[in-house]
Amino acid sequence: MGFFLLAIPVLAVLLFLFFKKEKLLYMISVSASICLIIVAVLITRQVMLWGKVEYSSLGGIFYLDALSIIVLDIVLIIGLMASIYSVGYMEEEIKQGKIKIGRLKIYYILMYSFIFTMILALTVKNMGIMWIAIEATTLASAFLVGFYNDRYALEAAWKYVIICSVGIAIALLGIIFLHLSSIGVLPSSDYLDWTALYDQAEALNTSIARLAFIFILVGFGTKAGLAPMHTWLPDAHSQAPSPISALLSGVLLNSAMYGIIRTVAIVNRNLGSGVYTGRLLIALGILSMVTAAIFILTQKDYKRLLAYSSIEHMGIIAIAIGIFTPLSVFGGLLHMINHSFTKSMLFLSSGNILQKYHTKRISGIKGVLKLLPVSGTVFLLGLFAIAGMPPFSIFASELSILASIFAIKSFFLGLVFVILLAVVFVGIALNLFKVFYGPAVENNLSPGEVNTPGLMAIVTLLVVISLTGIVIPNELKVLITNAQSIILGG
């Protein structure tokens, strides 16, 4: 069953290789995503029933538990939305002559390889293979970032590959040290096996495990976009085609964060407390929020603004994991889900704006609500949501993280957290709210939406984030609680 998750994207890539017709490519892509969702639903049920799904074939590398299924479901749902959206987006790009039909095939092959590598990273329990898969995500998405092939896209792609590969190489050093700390503790068949490492965590060599954590945090933190290793992120997110930006921001960052969370679980169990990892994570988290807040205040490009907001939210998740109490971990995981949905929705609707106005500069855009009634409304509500306004779901998760900060009596941290959230809100309001009003005529653009399938995707996402803001479904709550107990132990 679980191997279908890996087989479907591979099959899709093979089909893309053989077919050339535009309509057929769209059909393959959407149906592959729908199949993935169906498998995901079934396998999520299995995980909820049994706690984890493991197979003994292929050396037993396939492993899913509540933590990985949460991130995996995000990948697959955002994947479906991005592939539905891509249909309309790519049709329009071809019509506008920005890309040739032949490039569409490459786009889909790379997109599904990208999705495949992310699924692989989340369904293995060997940390080494997880590392390989996360590095492969960089490689698969490199040409997607540079898809438009102009100077800017090329620059973004080069920075992306170099910075992420070096960062990830440092994570590998961390994994080598983690492996070193377990030598003599684990039998050689269990080397680098996450479950074995976790079960034997108390017996690992403590000082090497500490060292390993620093390297893994810096390494996967680069990929997760934590400051000060975030420099690739705004470039890559702003230059990639919008569905890919949605995938990068909503999915890729989570996969890297997932690697950090797995390590935190091991190291904290080894050390017996969360103080050491907590300090590092909170420091990086606050730094990410500060960096993001400053750049959001002075931003002139709306896709970059959204990218900096991703850095901010990754910082929030890092803080939540760093505090390491049941409430904060719950909030962190919930925030991961909410941020993915909201941010992908924003990137997808910003894609519609970009296709209408042909500029990424905020100053070049006026009267969005008149020209693009649906995407404009979604974008506006999405901005409120991402800034943390009720009734949207990000408000709920940010509130629980904030509550957990005050529950451990670190008032200073709580104060800084609130102030930074307020600064980000002001930045978003100051910079972006002016695009919605004003005369639309001076651009000589005709009103009307172009991407109908895309509208379906973004409206669905909007409904999801509004509803989960009001009430969290019970199944989700159970899953997150299970994942929480995996991270916290016991």
Next chain:
Amino acid sequence: MSNYFDALSVLILFSSFILMANKRIKSYIKTFRIQSLLIALAAGIMGIKGSFEEGRIDILVVCLLIVVLKVIFIPNLLNKTYANIEYKVEKDFILNIPILILMCCALVVFTYFSLSTIDGINAGIINTQVVNSVSVILIGLLFMISRKKAIGQIVGFLVIENGLYITALFSTHGMPFIVDVGIFIDVITAVMILGFMVFRINEKFESIDIDKLNNLRG
């Protein structure tokens, strides 16, 4: 036996010093080749030892992979890339060489002192080898920031990868086989992607100077 490994780890460290002192793109590709050869040698000795003592041949297979990929294939690929780009300014370094070498020495000392505080690594023979190989990683990082040309960055990345491999080899006697192979596949793909991008950068920017990549800011 550990004498050989000590000697080899010093030689590998030494080769990264030589790399840092190289001024021209051609010569640092050559030095990279020599370094990879030394690493293959270390893996070979380790592999022979492993196959006699424990009957495992996976390190020997990895050694073969290093020879094929890092000694032959990747340097040839880099040479070909370099030969194909029109714009050629041979010299490629920002700070002058003596300062860079001094910085490398400082990095080795830094690694020595920071690793000697860790108890698990400090005990016994493993120490020198791990210090040397972690220093190779740091020198690789320094190399990347000290070169302006795109190919220099690729070589820096490869040196980091080399350093990682020998760290794994010396400290843990090899990672699990599947992980090693996977890492190789990733490195090969990364180098091919980067090599391809160098062409594109050369086309669009009329140079492979990465200082020109400064359009995206803020």
